[in-house]
Amino acid sequence: MKGDPIIYTVQSMMGNSEYKQVYKGSATSYQMSGLQPNSEYRFRVCAIRQCQDAPELSGPYSPTVTLSPQRSELSAGSVSSVGPRAGADPVRPLTDEQWAALIIMLCAVISILIAFIIQYFVIK
Secondary structure, three states: OOOEEEEEEEEEEEEEOOOOEEEOOOOOOOOOOOOOOOOOOEEEEEEEEOOOOOOOOOEEOOOOEEOOOOOOOOOOOOOOOOOOOOOOOOOOOOOOHHHHHHHHHHHHHHHHHHHHHHHHHOHH
C-alpha cells in the first residue's frame, strides 16, 4: 500500500443542484474559473488511492465548503482606499510548527531565568 499514487476528485454544486465532478487528478490544488458572481457554490474533495492489485479505493468526502464569489466593483483604472496597501504582505496566522517553536523558546527562556534566580538567591 505504501507508495500507491493518490488522485483527488473535486465536486461542485451551485445553488441546490446536484454535485458535479469538476476535477480529477493528482494535483493537490485546483483553481476553478468562470464562477458567477453573487452565487453560492459548495465544494467537496475525495482522495482516491490507486492500488496496483485492486480497484481504486475511495476515501470519504471532505466536509462541504461554501464559497460566494463577489463581483469586483473596481474598474481597471480606479484606485481604492479600502484594503491593504499595494505591495503590503497580508498578515497570516502562525502555523502549528511556528506555535510549537514559540512555546519551546518561551519555556527555555523561563527555565534560564529561573536558574539564574536560584543561583543568585540560593547558591551564593
